[in-house]
């Protein structure tokens with residue numbers, strides 16, 4: 085009895101040491117651990133059998149820019165990944181495009197883009213409400229984001245958030261000042277799942293006639309602290325501008341009815357299987373449905389891979 089269990093702990097120690105030497109965050113054995121300088125920790129992964137369902141990353145060669153990781157689950161446009169973390173907090177930092185609409189001097193629209201990117205068809209991501217904020221740039225402009233389609237009471241959606249930017253004169257907007265004059269910003273509610281902006285334009289309430297000094301409106305969600313308003317952005321922000329923002333993610337195997345920790349532990353083969361597989365890992369229910377994994381107190385690393393949580397003490401020497 086004692087010999088096998090002794091052997092088992094030796095094996096476990098060996099497995100732990102292997103995972104630790106690979107460094108954490110960790111990819112699955114035999115899988116590409118990084119792309120373009122960005123670590124790709126499991127459940128994210130590149131290539132067959134290297135990722136959990138819904139967490140595939142593609143490593144694309146973008147010419148002189150070199151290798152770039154993108155969300156393989158994005159349907160209609162490449163969403164570049166800047167950073168992925170699994171624990172102690174699950175986050176993905178990505179670049180999403182800015183929404184815009186532009187006008188000719190007589191007030192007619194010359195084009196627009198809502199910013200929509202279907203980066204989230206599997207609903208594993210939420211736009212972090214604590215780490216991002218919404219900006220609107222313009223001179224007679226009301227733009228908002230909405231979420232919770234079909235959950236609304238008074239209207240179709242459950243949440244609406246946005247603001248009004250106004251300026252009568254090209255000289256009024258000031259660099260660094262975003263309090264309504266050419267620029268406004270607001271906190272966002274939890275639960276936002278996409279980047280699509282609703283842009284109010286009609287020639288009666290939000291006319292853009294004779295607005296050569298301010299020909300375009302812009303709106304975007306961005307990580308707090310990473311954008312500072314510049315008055316020149318009103319005339320010269322490129323239409324293909326992207327902004328960095330932070331997404332929360334969770335294991336939401338069961339789509340619109342994601343499993344909680346309790347349900348996932350009870351059905352180990354359901355969905356993609358119970359995700360918290362490391363020793364010294366624990367399951368935490370996610371505020372928005374589904375669950376995430378963490379290393380228990382005193383341990384750190386990747387709870388989604390076997391042997392991924394290692395003692396903080398062993399890291400000290």
Ligand SMILES: *[C@@H]1O[C@H](CO)[C@@H](O)[C@H](O)[C@H]1NC(C)=O
Nearest residue numbers: 146147149152154162163164
């Ligand atoms: C690839 O490079 C092109 C040109 O530099 C750029 O426009 C595009 O956004 C890049 N794509 C990604 C995913 O970074």
Ligand SMILES: *[C@@H]1O[C@H](CO)[C@@H](O)[C@H](O)[C@H]1NC(C)=O
Nearest residue numbers: 121122166167168169175177
């Ligand atoms: C990625 O995120 C981790 C954890 O938040 C941080 O320590 C690291 O500096 C970030 N790396 C980059 C390139 O942003």
Ligand SMILES: *[C@@H]1O[C@H](CO)[C@@H](O)[C@H](O)[C@H]1NC(C)=O
Nearest residue numbers: 172173174368376378380381
């Ligand atoms: C994971 O545990 C650390 C403390 O060990 C805690 O600070 C962190 O909030 C936990 N993460 C989650 C998602 O609960």
Ligand SMILES: *[C@@H]1O[C@H](CO)[C@@H](O)[C@H](O)[C@H]1NC(C)=O
Nearest residue numbers: 187188189190191192193194
């Ligand atoms: C407004 O201006 C655009 C281009 O400057 C022109 O194509 C369009 O016909 C004009 N519309 C009206 C109603 O004058």
Ligand SMILES: *[C@@H]1O[C@H](CO)[C@@H](O)[C@H](O)[C@H]1NC(C)=O
Nearest residue numbers: 190191192193287288291293
């Ligand atoms: C918008 O309204 C203004 C007057 O309020 C008018 O002069 C202009 O022609 C209108 N533009 C369009 C495109 O209808």
Ligand SMILES: *[C@@H]1O[C@H](CO)[C@@H](O)[C@H](O)[C@H]1NC(C)=O
Nearest residue numbers: 251252253254255256294297
């Ligand atoms: C608005 O701008 C116009 C044109 O620059 C100017 O004539 C007018 O005085 C301005 N109105 C106010 C209230 O500043």
Ligand SMILES: *[C@@H]1O[C@H](CO)[C@@H](O)[C@H](O)[C@H]1NC(C)=O
Nearest residue numbers: 337338341343351353354355
């Ligand atoms: C997904 O949810 C449905 C409805 O709650 C449930 O019947 C089904 O068993 C769940 N699937 C898994 C794999 O747990």
